[in-house]
Amino acid sequence: MLQGKKIILGISGSIAAYKSAFLTRLLIKAGAEVQVLMTPSAQDFITPLTLSTLSKRPVYSEVSSETGWNNHVELGLWADAMLIAPVTATTLAKLANGLCDNILVAAYLSARCPVFFAPAMDLDMWHHPATRHNVERLISYGNQLIPVGVGELASGLSGEGRMAEPEDIVAYLERFFAQKQDLAGKKILLTAGPTYEPIDPVRFIGNRSSGKMGIALADAAARRGAEVTLILGPSKLTPQEKAVKLIKVETAQEMHDAAVQLFPQMNAAILAAAVADYRPKTVATEKIKKKGEELQLDLIKNPDIAADLGKMKQAGQLLIGFALETNDEESNAQGKLEKKNFDCIVLNSLRDAGAGFNHDTNKISILFRNNKKRDFELKSKNAVAEDILQAMIDLFNV
Structure with a gap:
């Protein structure tokens, strides 16, 4: 269902970013083209080299670089879907409020395609009213939440807040693109x-x-x-x-x-x-x-x-x-x-x-x-x- 789909994978600075390598590999294996965008802090958890090797495309982490301007508007038009995984509390707040200080948010604000976001944060952060407000605001804009998982967290606590597993995220996207029109006319x-x-x-x-x-x-x-x-x-x-x-x-x-x-x-x-x-x-x-x-x-x-x-x-x-x-x-x-x-x-x-x-x-x-x-x-x-x-x-x- 993902064969030939163009997908922007946005990665923000969470320990869950280590899963993004496996996620990239699964998307490529499913036949998608993947363009990785990283926030500056995401590079503290996984290297652009790893992701560019897996995606076979350059990884962008800045709107402009030594090679020139990385056209976020063009990226927003290119993609069939934008997937942001993991989404930290900081990036969640930026997306919800349009605070455009990195290429990931710039591409999000330019995207005309469906946007999916998979949060990752600690239990109390996930349940904080500010986070809940930002999630609801993003959903109200038409973006699709990929629900968090439940289990052991990086802090040692256990509960909601884990980023969904890469296999589940890919399955979510496949279900979206496989939508039948079996209720047409009803x-x-x-x-x-x-x-x-x-x-x-x-x-x-x-x-x-x-x-x-x-x-x-x-x-x-x-x-x-x-x-x-x-x-x-x-x-x-x-x-x-x-x-x-x-x-x-x-x-x-x-x-x-x-x-x-x-x-x-x-x-x-x-x-x-x-x-x-x-x-x-x-x-x-x-x-x-x-x-x-x-x-x-x-x-x-x-x-x-x-x-x-x-x-x-x-x-x-x-x-x-x-x-x-x-x-x-x-x-x-x-x-x-x-x-x-x-x-x-x-x-x-x-x-x-x-x-x-x-x-x-x-x-x-x-x-x-x-x-x-x-x-x-x-x-x-x-x-x-x-x-x-x-x-x-x-x-x-x-």
């Missing part, structure tokens, strides 16, 4: 993110959903040729694929109304949003002041999006739901599958490490109406999205 409706139910002008009832899983599904469906409409609750994230039609909502009622209006024109709907079941009966017009030891809120039931779409579903339409459970997972999901008239339901459990809200990974099972079930290992949410879409395509083809 109209897909998606819901994602939380809903916020106002209590007063400054407070609300909500949940911890980030919208990552639903957005990954929207992007993956668009890449496979579908006409995608995403109804997104309050989330800091947005789809990477510009073809996704985005409708932003805040409350369950707003999400319900949009979904009910759009569903009749759709071939399928995937309901990945974490919708609030209840909302305050009355919303205060002014901020509620603190008084007394207790505050009582009367809640009323929100409209059931899944149930209403299940009643509307026509022959040939598919409806796929989600179940996030904490106990009796399969029985609860199976009951929801029948009650809501889903064609299949995606089950994940908060008992599974790395699954659920705010993670870049998920671990799912897919339950079908014929009592069949498919179990999957822990994967990136991008990879999970592909598994869910494949299940949907299989149902279309039944």
Whole structure:
């Protein structure tokens, strides 16, 4: 799938840079042309000579050198993809904020091709709010995160922060370039993110959903040729694929109304949003002041999006739901599958490490109406999205 592809490999100054030699070799072996760019600090960890020998091309580490100007604009036009691996916290911040002080960032800012980034840093650095903000900003620009690995780190700590292994990075790129257009002509409706139910002008009832899983599904469906409409609750994230039609909502009622209006024109709907079941009966017009030891809120039931779409579903339409459970997972999901008239339901459990809200990974099972079930290992949410879409395509083809 990488045969003949032109790939810029950007390397920043991390101990994980030692993996870039193997990564370069794998890309060349897969048939790609590789142009290596290095930040000055990357040269402290691996030599340009090693990488130029493997790539059979000169390695650039400066915008200008003794031989002249290294045209980063031309490089940005030349490439079919730009892969930055490893990305340190410093380079991540520069990319996210457009701080152009080296050839790697200059080429990134000039690139018209898809950009993939594979971070590498210590556990606490990876989880720091500044890093999370920079990752989310890069994703919002349309760049694709290759999730970090979990394991022993250079500091001696163990946890998230390892750069993905070279084999996994190459496989990620191959999946991207192998995207089939097997959803061409299909109209897909998606819901994602939380809903916020106002209590007063400054407070609300909500949940911890980030919208990552639903957005990954929207992007993956668009890449496979579908006409995608995403109804997104309050989330800091947005789809990477510009073809996704985005409708932003805040409350369950707003999400319900949009979904009910759009569903009749759709071939399928995937309901990945974490919708609030209840909302305050009355919303205060002014901020509620603190008084007394207790505050009582009367809640009323929100409209059931899944149930209403299940009643509307026509022959040939598919409806796929989600179940996030904490106990009796399969029985609860199976009951929801029948009650809501889903064609299949995606089950994940908060008992599974790395699954659920705010993670870049998920671990799912897919339950079908014929009592069949498919179990999957822990994967990136991008990879999970592909598994869910494949299940949907299989149902279309039944």
